[in-house]
Structures are given as C-alpha cells and as structure tokens.
Amino acid sequence: xxxxxxxxxxxxxxxxxxxxxxxxxxxxxxxxxxxxxxxxxxxxxxxxxxxxxxxxxxxxxxxxxxxxxxxxxxxxxxxxxxxxxxxxxxxxxxxxxxxxxxxxxxxxxxxxxxxxxxxxxxxxxxxxxxxxxxxxxxxxxxxxxxxxxxxxxxxxxxxxxxxxxxxxxxxxxxxxxxxxxxxxxxxxxxxxxxxxxxxxxxxxxxxxxxxxxxxxxxxxxxxxxxxxxxxxxxxxxxxxxxxxxxxxxxxxxxxxxxxxxxxxxxxxxxxxxxxxxxxxxxxxxxxxxxxxxxxxxxxxxxxxxxxxxxxxxxxxxxxxxxxxxxxxxxxxxxxxxxxxxxxxxxxxx
Amino acid sequence: xxxxxxxxxxxxxxxxxxxxxxxxxxxxxxxxxxxxxxxxxxxxxxxxxxxxxxxxxxxxxxxxxxxxxxxxxxxxxxxxxxxxxxxxxxxxxxxxxxxxxxxxxxxxxxxxxxxxxxxxxxxxxxxxxxxxxxxxxxxxxxxxxxxxxxxxxxxxxxxxxxxxxxxxxxxxxxxxxxxxxxxxxxxxxxxxxxxxxxxxxxxxxxxxxxxxxxxxxxxxxxxxxxxxxxxxxxxxxxxxxxxxxxxxxxxxxxxxxxxxxxxxxxxxxxxxxxxxxxxxxxxxxxxxxxxxxxxxxxxx
Numbered sequence: 001x002x003x004x005x006x007x008x009x010x011x012x013x014x015x016x017x018x019x020x021x022x023x024x025x026x027x028x029x030x031x032x033x034x035x036x037x038x039x040x041x042x043x044x045x046x047x048x049x050x051x052x053x054x055x056x057x058x059x060x061x062x063x064x065x066x067x068x069x070x071x072x073x074x075x076x077x078x079x080x081x082x083x084x085x086x087x088x089x090x091x092x093x094x095x096x097x098x099x100x101x102x103x104x105x106x107x108x109x110x111x112x113x114x115x116x117x118x119x120x121x122x123x124x125x126x127x128x129x130x131x132x133x134x135x136x137x138x139x140x141x142x143x144x145x146x147x148x149x150x151x152x153x154x155x156x157x158x159x160x161x162x163x164x165x166x167x168x169x170x171x172x173x174x175x176x177x178x179x180x181x182x183x184x185x186x187x188x189x190x191x192x193x194x195x196x197x198x199x200x201x202x203x204x205x206x207x208x209x210x211x212x213x214x215x216x217x218x219x220x221x222x223x224x225x226x227x228x229x230x231x232x233x234x235x236x237x238x239x240x241x242x243x244x245x246x247x248x249x250x251x252x253x254x255x256x257x258x259x260x261x262x263x264x265x266x267x268x269x270x271x272x273x274x275x276x277x278x279x280x281x282x283x284x285x286x287x288x289x290x291x292x293x294x295x296x297x298x299x300x301x302x303x304x305x306x307x308x309x310x311x312x313x314x315x316x317x318x319x320x321x322x323x324x325x326x327x328x329x330x331x332x333x334x335x336x337x338x339x340x341x342x343x344x345x346x347x348x349x
Numbered sequence: 350x351x352x353x354x355x356x357x358x359x360x361x362x363x364x365x366x367x368x369x370x371x372x373x374x375x376x377x378x379x380x381x382x383x384x385x386x387x388x389x390x391x392x393x394x395x396x397x398x399x400x401x402x403x404x405x406x407x408x409x410x411x412x413x414x415x416x417x418x419x420x421x422x423x424x425x426x427x428x429x430x431x432x433x434x435x436x437x438x439x440x441x442x443x444x445x446x447x448x449x450x451x452x453x454x455x456x457x458x459x460x461x462x463x464x465x466x467x468x469x470x471x472x473x474x475x476x477x478x479x480x481x482x483x484x485x486x487x488x489x490x491x492x493x494x495x496x497x498x499x500x501x502x503x504x505x506x507x508x509x510x511x512x513x514x515x516x517x518x519x520x521x522x523x524x525x526x527x528x529x530x531x532x533x534x535x536x537x538x539x540x541x542x543x544x545x546x547x548x549x550x551x552x553x554x555x556x557x558x559x560x561x562x563x564x565x566x567x568x569x570x571x572x573x574x575x576x577x578x579x580x581x582x583x584x585x586x587x588x589x590x591x592x593x594x595x596x597x598x599x600x601x602x603x604x605x606x607x608x609x610x611x612x613x614x615x616x617x618x619x620x621x622x623x624x625x626x627x628x629x630x631x632x633x634x635x636x637x638x639x640x641x642x643x644x645x646x647x648x649x
Contacts, residue, residue, distance in 0.1 A: 050535060052531055052534075052535075071534075072531070072534045072535050073534050073535070073536075073537050073538060073539060074537075077535070078535060078536070079531070079532065079535045081528045081531070081532060082528075083526065083528045085526065085528035085529050085531065085532035086532075087529065087532070087533070087547060088529075088551070089550045089551055089628075089629075090630070094630075098533070098536050098538075098546075098630075099536035099537055101630075102533075102536050102537035102538045102542060102546075103536070103537040146532075146536065147535075150536070150537070
C-alpha cells in the first residue's frame with residue numbers, strides 16, 4: 001500500500017529549476033534511496049516531503065492525506081540530518097525524549113517507546129552524556145533514536161553517513177537498515193554514494209537535474225541502466241558511441257563503435273536517442289571468445305585481491321576490465337570478448 | 350613547572366596585573382574609608398558609625414531601591430527588545446546589515462549626548478509635546494522631563510544598552526544551525542517551544558553576559574539620572590558624588606561599598622535567575638509555571 005505520494009513537484013530558486021515535474025510513490029515499509037550528484041534536487045525533495053520547503057507546484061500525500069500545506073511540526077515524518085543536529089544543551093536521554101514531550105505523547109506510552117528505542121540502539125550506557133562526549137557513530141545512533149522514537153510514518157535520511165569514516169560508515173549503514181526493518185519504517189534516504197544506495201535500498205531513484213532518470217531495484221539499476229547517465233553514475237561502465245546499426249536475425253543488431261563492430265541483443269526498436277552501447281568491466285571474458293572478440297594492450301594493472309582491474313587500450317581508446325584471472329603484464333596484448341546479451345543500448349541522457 | 354607558571358604570570362602582569370591592581374586599590378581604599386581608616390583628612394580610627402548613619406537615612410535606602418529598580422528594569426527591557434530583533438536579523442536579507450548598523454549606533458553615542466538629545470525630544474517645547482498638541486491630544490505641553498517614575502531614565506538606559514544586548518545575542522543566535530532548529534520543528538516543536546526549548550537555552554551564556562553587564566552599568570548610572578532622572582530621588586552614584594561634594598568622604602565610601610557589593614550580588618543573582626529559568630527546555634526546567642502559580646496562590 002502506498003504511504004507517500006508525491007505528484008508533479010516543481011521548484012525553482014530564482015532562475016534555477018531544481019525540480020521539474022517530479023513524482024514518486026512509496027509503499028509502506030519500503031526503503032527508497034534518492035541517488036544523484038550534488039545539486040540534482042534530492043535534498044529539495046526530502047525537504048518538501050518533510051515540509052521545510054514549499055514546492056512551487058505539486059502535492060504531497062501521506063497516507064492519502066494532502067499535507068502540502070501542513071507545517072513540518074504537524075507532519076508525521078522525522079528527519080535524520082547530515083549534521084545529526086543533536087541539541088547540544090541536552091543529554092542523550094533528553095535528546096531522544098524531545099519529540100515525545102513536544103508531541104505530548106502520554107507518559108506511559110512514551111516510557112515504553114523510549115525504552116524500546118534505547119534497547120534497539122544500544123544507547124543505555126550513553127544516556128547521561130552530552131552530544132559532544134559521543135563519537136560520530138554514537139551521535140548518529142542518537143539522531144536515529146530521536147527520529148524513530150515517536151514512530152513517524154516516514155523517516156527521512158539526509159546523507160546521514162557523510163560525516164563518518166569509511167569503516168564506521170559501513171557499520172552504521174547496516175544498523176540503519178536493521179533498525180528500519182525491525183521497526184518496519186518507511187524510509188527515504190538521500191545520498192550521492194552509489195554503494196550506499198545499492199546496498200541499503202529496496203528501490204533506488206536516480207536523479208539528474210531535478211528529474212528522475214531511472215527508478216528500480218538496485219540490481220536492475222546496476223544490470224540494466226537505461227541511460228548514459230545511469231550507466232556512468234552507478235558503477236563502472238565502458239560506454240561507446242555507436243552508428244550504422246544493422247538489424248540481424250533473432251533480435252540481434254550489429255553496430256559500429258570506436259573499438260570495432262559489436263553484436264548485441266536488443267528486442268526493442270532503436271530510436272534517435274539510442275546512441276550508446278555499454279558493458280560492465282566484469283562482463284568481459286578474457287581469453288577465448290567467438291563473438292565480439294576484441295584485442296587490446298594492457299596499460300595498467302591494479303590487483304584488488306579477489307579480482308584484478310585492467311586498463312586496456314584499443315586504438316587509443318581506454319577501457320576497463322575486471323577479471324579474476326591473474327599474471328598479466330604491462331603492454332601485454334590480450335584478447336577478450338563480451339557476450340551480445342551483456343551489451344546494453346543506452347539513451348543519450 | 351613553577352617556572353612555567355611564573356612565566357605565565359609575568360606575561361599577564363602588564364595587562365591583567367594593572368587592571369587587578371587598580372580595582373584592588375580602589376576597593377581597598379573605599380572599604381577602609383567606610384570603616385574610618387585610610388582617611389584623606391583627620392585621624393584614622395576604626396568605626397562603624399558611618400554605616401550606622403547611612404543605614405538610618407531614608408535618602409540612602411531610597412537610592413538603593415531606585416538604583417535596583419533602574420538596573421533591573423533596564424536589563425529586562427534591553428533583553429526583551431533585543432531578542433526579537435536578533436531573531437529577525439539572524440538570517441541575512443537585503444538591507445539587514447544596514448538595519449543592524451543603525452540599531453547598533455547608540456553604542457557609539459556618549460551617554461551625556463544621548464541624554465541631552467532625549468531632553469530635546471521630551472522637553473516642554475520638545476518634539477513629543479509639539480506633536481501631541483498638533484494632534485490635539487493636549488492643549489498645554491506636558492511635563493515629561495525628570496518624571497517621578499524615571500521612565501525617561503529607563504528609556505535612555507534601554508536605548509543605550511539594547512544594542513549591546515543585540516550584539517551579544519545576535520552572535521549567539523547566528524551560531525545556532527538551521528538544522529538544529531529544523532530538527533526541533535521536525536520533532537513537533539512549535540515556534541514558541543523552539544524559542545523556549547532551543548533558542549533560549551543555547552543563547553543563555555550571551556543573555557547572562559548581556560544581563561550582568563547591563564545591570565551593573567544601569568545600577569551605577571549617573572549621567573542619565575543627573576539629566577533626565579527624578580528630582581526627589583538620587584541614584585547611588587549620584588548620592589556618592591553628593592556626599593563627596595559636601596566633603597563627607599567616609600559616607601561617600603559607604604555608598605561606594607554599597608555599589609560594589611550590590612553590583613556583585615545583583616550580577617550573581619541575575620545570572621542565577623536566568624540559569625534557573627531558562628537553562629533547560631520547559632519540560633526539564635526545575636522552575637515550572639505550575640510551581641510558580643502554586644507559590645503565588647499560597648501567598649495570597
């Protein structure tokens with residue numbers, strides 16, 4: 001059941017259009033990430049949902065109630081800020097209890113809610129401490145506890161891990177996911193970090209210049225990017241401009257690219273927008289291959305433990321290959337192939 | 350370790366040392382003279398007769414009450430007016446810098462000049478009276494100078510001190526991040542609750558500093574009182590100068606000690622009250638409205 005409906009949002013700051021006809025439906029208990037580069041409008045969407053920003057046009061429905069003109073303090077949403085925004089003059093306990101008091105939740109109920117929150121977040125040892133006495137991870141947990149203790153309908157995360165170091169980021173990310181599923185929360189998570197979005201979400205909404213570029217499950221976003229932008233922003237892709245597409249039998253087509261002729265499987269009709277073909281570096285099969293066989297010279301080798309990253313030059317065009325094979329040498333000529341079904345046709349945008 | 354502390358003390362002596370020495374000498378002399386020692390004229394003899402005399406005088410007690418009245422209300426009015434203005438100017442907007450500069454201008458005007466300017470406004474033939482007559486509110490000019498309730502002095506003190514409170518409060522308010530206020534709002538806090546539960550506790554240091562400094566300055570006011578204050582009551586400073594003018598140095602010293610002691614305890618009390626009332630959000634404050642109400646009801 002859809003808990004949040006955002007319809008046809010438009011928002012401009014002066015002459016800059018931040019959101020252009022943005023619409024979104026989110027189901028109850030779903031975890032959706034808004035992924036995109038800085039300035040693409042993802043935080044604006046979050047702030048419109050929470051009520052801190054009013055859209056120029058468009059409506060926001062929470063549980064089928066139009067909350068477009070409802071102030072943030074009266075919306076049943078809770079936000080986890082990038083800066084945590086903990087109240088420095090209050091202890092951990094009072095920070096978490098803040099919402100319970102402000103929303104005038106009865107004492108008996110608020111006691112249960114508070115105890116449940118601190119138990120799930122393992123904060124019982126920190127209750128008497130002030131925010132400046134906590135580590136980044138602990139502060140994030142307090143911010144999370146403060147947001148979820150009042151049981152909001154939707155919890156909104158605004159790049160909550162960006163102030164943490166790489167190791168802590170992974171731990172807190174898993175914790176957010178665990179808490180979200182334990183409390184059965186509906187979550188919207190803003191990030192520009194693709195690995196965060198892919199690992200934590202039920203669905204990823206990829207944004208570009210105020211518009212939705214692609215919305216799908218993390219697997220589909222990665223395996224089937226529809227545009228040049230999604231293929232290049234999510235993961236690593238080798239992308240080639242193509243021309244002279246020729247229809248072959250059984251939905252195969254052959255195209256001319258800067259690395260040579262490539263045969264690919266494509267069921268749909270090509271349009272004027274379909275001008276790129278892409279493939280993921282791990283789809284290259286180094287060694288024997290009958291179709292789409294390419295020859296290149298290794299320019300760099302980066303051994304990563306479980307796999308090796310190769311940078312290979314074909315006619316001065318550099319491409320990336322990820323393989324589990326080892327024993328390569330710089331300037332060695334290698335042969336590799338890509339199965340036609342692993343080659344994807346992309347739209348220009 | 351000793352050498353390190355000695356070095357720090359030596360470094361501080363040229364600045365802090367001189368200040369402490371000057372304060373110390375003056376305090377010492379005034380206390381000693383109030384008990385008959387270190388006299389400028391005549392023999393030294395330890396006595397508390399000057400204190401006995403001064404406590405017995407109605408004019409002294411009236412001056413204490415008057416100075417406390419001016420100190421307290423000037424502080425309250427200055428802070429009450431400065432808070433909303435500081436909140437309004439918290440986020441820059443077109444013209445905010447200009448408005449802020451204009452509001453802070455009284456800091457650059459000397460108290461004596463301000464008092465004379467004020468007199469021109471409220472004098473018998475001043476601007477206010479002319480306006481009132483023009484609007485037919487009165488046939489005759491009204492006497493507003495040297496009013497019994499010292500509203501003129503309170504006005505001048507507030508006019509002079511509000512910019513100082515504004516300066517401190519604006520800095521403190523600007524240091525509160527938007528996220529902090531948004532977080533409170535997101536958690537259900539209304540505008541009033543955000544002010545009481547977040548803004549005031551986070552600006553309490555600035556408020557306390559402003560209140561203490563304004564209180565001490567207004568409590569020891571001489572200039573505004575001399576020019577615009579009531580004629581039948583002296584402020585403590587005025588009383589002190591009056592005694593000195595009559596050559597009564599020991600009585601003047603007792604008034605001086607009163608000023609020092611009451612300024613100190615007044616400042617401590619101001620800080621204590623502000624911290625008790627505003628340090629915590631409403632729901633955590635040890636002083637609750639219902640407690641105050643019950644105390645008032647009991648007293649009745």
